[in-house]
Amino acid sequence: MNVVLIAEEGSGLAALAQLQASGHRVQAVLSDTLAAPGSAGARAHLPPDVPLWPARLLRAPGAAAQLGALAPDVLLNVHSLRIVPPAVLALPACGAFNLHPGPLPGYAGLNVPSWAILNGETRHGVTLHWMDAGIDTGDVAYAAELPVEPDDTGLTLSLRCAQAEQALLAQLLADLSAGTVPRRPQPAGPRRYCRAGAPHGGRADWGWPARTLDAFVRACDYRPYPSPWGAPRAAVAGTELALLEVGLTAEATRARPGTLRWDGEWLDVATGDEWLALDLVEVGGQTLTGAALAARLGPDLQRA
Known part of the structure; x- marks a missing residue:
C-alpha cells in the first residue's frame, strides 16, 4: 500500500x-x-x-x-x-x-x-x-x-x-x-x-504534599533532552531554584513550608506534610547538589 x-x-x-x-x-x-x-x-x-x-x-x-x-x-x-x-x-x-x-x-x-x-x-x-x-x-x-x-x-x-x-x-x-x-x-x-503548557505556570509550591512535589519534578524531567515544561521553579532562603531531582524522606514535619534543614550531608526542605530532599537543583544556570547549595547559602542556612 x-x-x-x-x-x-x-x-x-x-x-x-x-x-x-x-x-x-x-x-x-x-x-x-x-x-x-x-x-x-x-x-x-x-x-x-x-x-x-x-x-x-x-x-x-x-x-x-x-x-x-x-x-x-x-x-x-x-x-x-x-x-x-x-x-x-x-x-x-x-x-x-x-x-x-x-x-x-x-x-x-x-x-x-x-x-x-x-x-x-x-x-x-x-x-x-x-x-x-x-x-x-x-x-x-x-x-x-x-x-x-x-x-x-x-x-x-x-x-x-x-x-x-x-x-x-x-x-x-x-x-x-x-x-x-x-x-x-x-x-x-x-x-x-491535556494542554501543552506547564501546570501551575511552572512553579512549585512548598505547601503542597511532598509526593505532589516529587511527581511534578519527575513529570518535568526529560534530561538529557529539553523538557516541554522546563524544570519546576521555587525559592528557598531568597534564592530562586529550578528543581531537577528531589527525594522523598517519608519524615513528617510541622515546620513552615519552605524551611530548610541541613544535617551536614543532606539538604531538606519542609513541604505541606514531609521533609523533601533537594538532591539536584539549578541556580543561575549552574547545576548544584543539595550539599553544594547548602555551601552556597552559607550564613542563610542554619545547621539542623
Whole structure:
C-alpha cells in the first residue's frame, strides 16, 4: 500500500524503518524535525525519489492536490503536532491513523505521559486510532496498557510509550496487508484534553504534599533532552531554584513550608506534610547538589 507519513523525532524514524521493512511503499514524508535544514533526519533513510517535505505543507494552499497526486492508501501520523485538514484526511483510500502516547479518551492532547505522572496514575497506555476532524477523537484501532513506575520521569515513561506504540504500528501494518484493521468507538468515560503548557505556570509550591512535589519534578524531567515544561521553579532562603531531582524522606514535619534543614550531608526542605530532599537543583544556570547549595547559602542556612 502507498503510505504518506507525517512524523517527528525518534518515534518518527522508528515508524519509517518499520514501514520500509513491511513492504508497504512510503510515498512521502512530512516533518518539521526530520526535514530540518542541516539535519540528516529522514533523508538518510529514504530513497532519493521519495519526497521529504516540511510538515507546514499540510496547511498550504493546494496541499490536498499535491498529496492526492501520490494516490495514498494510508496516512500515518506519528507524534506530529500539526492539525491535518479534512481535505487531506479524506485522501487515503484505506484510512488515516494516529499514534497517541496515552489512553483515550482520558488522556487526549499533549505531553500526556507527563500529565499521567503528575496526576499520580499507576497505569497508562497508548492508542493507535483512526483520525477524524477532531483532536484525538477518532475510533480506536489498537490500544495497549503499561504501568507507571514510582520513579518514572517524563522521559522514561515517554520512551516506554514509544516502544509500545511501535508494537501497535506493527499490528496495523500487518492488518493493512490483510484488510482487517479493526475499528471501535473510544471507551465510555470523561474526555480530558491535556494542554501543552506547564501546570501551575511552572512553579512549585512548598505547601503542597511532598509526593505532589516529587511527581511534578519527575513529570518535568526529560534530561538529557529539553523538557516541554522546563524544570519546576521555587525559592528557598531568597534564592530562586529550578528543581531537577528531589527525594522523598517519608519524615513528617510541622515546620513552615519552605524551611530548610541541613544535617551536614543532606539538604531538606519542609513541604505541606514531609521533609523533601533537594538532591539536584539549578541556580543561575549552574547545576548544584543539595550539599553544594547548602555551601552556597552559607550564613542563610542554619545547621539542623
